[in-house]
Amino acid sequence: MTDELKDDRYFLAEALAEAEKGMADGGLPIGAVLVRGGEIIGRGHNQRVQQGDPIAHGEMDCFRKAGRQKTYSDTVLYTTLSPCMMCTGTIIQFGVPRVVVGEAENFEGNMPFLRERGVEVVLMDDEGCKDAMRRFLAVPGNLALWHEDIAED
Amino acid sequence: MTDELKDDRYFLAEALAEAEKGMADGGLPIGAVLVRGGEIIGRGHNQRVQQGDPIAHGEMDCFRKAGRQKTYSDTVLYTTLSPCMMCTGTIIQFGVPRVVVGEAENFEGNMPFLRERGVEVVLMDDEGCKDAMRRFLAVPGNLALWHEDIAED
Numbered sequence A, B: 001m002t003d004e005l006k007d008d009r010y011f012l013a014e015a016l017a018e019a020e021k022g023m024a025d026g027g028l029p030i031g032a033v034l035v036r037g038g039e040i041i042g043r044g045h046n047q048r049v050q051q052g053d054p055i056a057h058g059e060m061d062c063f064r065k066a067g068r069q070k071t072y073s074d075t076v077l078y079t080t081l082s083p084c085m086m087c088t089g090t091i092i093q094f095g096v097p098r099v100v101v102g103e104a105e106n107f108e109g110n111m112p113f114l115r116e117r118g119v120e121v122v123l124m125d126d127e128g129c130k131d132a133m134r135r136f137l138a139v140p141g142n143l144a145l146w147h148e149d150i151a152e153d
Helices: A003-024 A058-066 A085-094 A111-116 A127-137 A142-149 B003-024 B058-066 B085-094 B111-116 B127-137 B142-149
Strands: A031-036 A039-045 A075-081 A098-103 A120-123 B031-036 B039-045 B075-081 B098-103 B120-123
Touching: A003 A031, A003 A039, A003 A058, A003 A075, A003 A098, A003 A127, A031 A058, A039 A058, A058 A075, A058 A085, A075 A127, A085 A111, A085 B085, A098 A127, A111 A120, A127 A142, B003 B031, B003 B039, B003 B058, B003 B075, B003 B098, B003 B127, B031 B058, B039 B058, B058 B075, B058 B085, B075 B127, B085 B111, B098 B127, B111 B120, B127 B142
Parallel strands: A075 A098, A098 A120, B075 B098, B098 B120
Antiparallel strands: A031 A039, A031 A075, B031 B039, B031 B075
């Protein structure tokens, strides 16, 4: 295993820990960490249900927690689920050059668009990330929460 | 003047009032209101400086304040400045069908991309909105804040 792949697995596991924390609190199991030079500078998870905040997706909560940055050009974002257009637009606007995605099976997201805009996207197809979403969606009523999260009817 | 144009001017003025409130608090003068059926259901302004929150652009703060919505398909977003990619992605993800933009002179934003994705975009080219950004940018040091806001070097 290369060092980079080892790092990617390590930080993705941290993003998944955030997702599990969110699910334990009754929220959607989507987490993210922002990394600079091998250190986590921000970590967050979807807080839409917990805070009644429609913009608090995992990636957004992570960016918020990281606080203001002079630049994102030296950062990597790890997220358990392929990003929606809100989070995709934020990644592009902030100029994050590399995004590691846990899975795109439960939600397709916008990986081709990110790549089109010059972002390096790595899809890990991680069983742990897929399983967290599956467990969440298996609970009655949660499918409606998920559809609301991505504003789908 | 048509009723729609009258309404658009009224709600844009409310967005500008939010922008002015933000500037009075030392923040960037960008405001937004979300409207459904002729009523404001959310209003906000850029809070990046005030709250140290990089995702708190005017439109995002407005969406947050509006809280969770079952649908955005019957809403109109009014914003004083042409939206950045974060706010653009959010408008698209949430399915807001119509956006009224105060001005695109101080920041080009992403109006063509919004239109490409099926959003009706109306540019008001409003003197009040332009003037607010101009007054803000004329203050020494504020240009750097603005560049940080849109993550430009």
